Each structure stands twice: as structure tokens, then as C-alpha cells.
Amino acid sequence: MAKMFLVHVLLALLGMALTSNAATTYMVGDNSGWDISTDLDTWATDKKFQVGDVLVFQYSSSNSVSEVTKKNFDSCNTTNVLNTYSNGNTTVPLTKPGDRYFISGDKLYCLGGMKLHVSVEGDGQASTSPIGAPQGQPDSNLPRPTSKNNNPAALVPTSSAFSLTGRNSFFVASLGFMATILWVVYV
Numbered sequence: 747m748a749k750m751f752l753v754h755v756l757l758a759l760l761g762m763a764l765t766s767n768a769a770t771t772y773m774v775g776d777n778s779g780w781d782i783s784t785d786l787d788t789w790a791t792d793k794k795f796q797v798g799d800v801l802v803f804q805y806s807s808s809n810s811v812s813e814v815t816k817k818n819f820d821s822c823n824t825t826n827v828l829n830t831y832s833n834g835n836t837t838v839p840l841t842k843p844g845d846r847y848f849i850s851g852d853k854l855y856c857l858g859g860m861k862l863h864v865s866v867e868g869d870g871q872a873s874t875s876p877i878g879a880p881q882g883q884p885d886s887n888l889p890r891p892t893s894k895n896n897n898p899a900a901l902v903p904t905s906s907a908f909s910l911t912g913r914n915s916f917f918v919a920s921l922g923f924m925a926t927i928l929w930v931v932y933v
Contacts, residue, residue: 849861
């Protein structure tokens with residue numbers, strides 16, 4: 747009986763280890779996407795962005811996303827940008843802690859509120875992208891959406907994924923191995 751309890755405890759620890767390092771994929775603006783009608787300030791207020799999370803921008807082919815400095819964010823300067831994305835489906839991994847600033851490539855849209863500030867919190871580990879996270883590519887050859895009526899929520903899940911790197915992957919593998927051995931021996 748005590749051995750079976752030990753197996754259950756180890757399996758519970760394994761489950762907690764797998765979910766404790768979860769990365770989240772955020773669809774910017776949720777179903778509305780990256781659009782002038784989206785209240786991006788309200789969208790971002792209840793979110794806690796962590797290193798390893800991913801931002802996904804869905805927008806029409808007539809729009810774009812630019813990553814800028816705080817100064818350019820405040821003034822909606824669309825000419826001096828860090829990165830520009832215009833493929834209609836942009837994925838931006840949050841690889842290090844700190845503030846990130848995104849604006850519409852259309853200055854009038856930016857002045858109208860189409861801009862996003864995210865504060866990325868560190869996770870105490872080395873800054874890496876989640877496993878398998880695609881890097882955002884300016885002007886890649888991905889097909890452009892034909893209209894805003896596509897349902898971005900159906901294209902990209904907003905649920906959490908997990909990323910195991912470095913010591914965490916060794917720890918989880920060790921727990922899994924121990925749980926398997928105990929299960930084989932005592933069941």
C-alpha cells in the first residue's frame with residue numbers, strides 16, 4: 747500500500763514538473779487580431795508575459811507590425827524600427843526579459859491606438875525560445891490572409907504548451923524514469 751502511494755506521489759511530481767515550465771502562445775487581440783478596432787491596452791492588462799512565451803499577430807495584408815524602441819512607440823515613429831513584419835501571420839518569441847514595443851506600420855493606425863507594450867518577466871533560466879517556436883521573418887513567403895474575416899483563433903491555439911530545456915529536461919526525464927521503474931516493479 748505504501749509503495750503504491752509512493753508511485754502516485756512520484757507521478758504527481760512528474761505532472762507538476764511538466765506544467766511548471768509552461769510557455770503560453772498569445773494571439774494578440776484574441777479573435778479580433780492585430781486591428782485598429784481592437785483595444786490592445788485592455789487586451790494586455792490581464793496577461794503576464796514570461797520568457798519563452800510567444801506572441802502571434804494576425805492581420806490583413808494591408809497592415810503590418812513593427813517592433814520599435816519606447817521613444818518610437820510613444821511618438822508612433824514608423825520609420826526607425828527594430829523589425830518590421832508584413833506577412834499577415836507573425837510569430838514573435840519572447841526570448842528575454844524586458845519591455846517590448848510593437849506598433850502598426852501605418853502611423854495613423856498607431857496614433858489611433860494600434861500599438862502594444864508588453865513587459866516580459868524573466869523565468870530565472872537561460873533565455874531561449876520554446877522548443878519548436880518559429881522565428882518571425884520579415885516579408886517571408888507565407889500566404890497573406892485575404893480578409894480580416896478569417897478566424898485566427900481557429901488557426902492558432904491559445905492554450906499553453908511546455909518547454910523543457912537544460913536542467914529541467916534532465917529532471918523531468920529522471921522523474922519519468924523513476925516512475926516507470928517503480929510502476930513496473932510494484933504493479
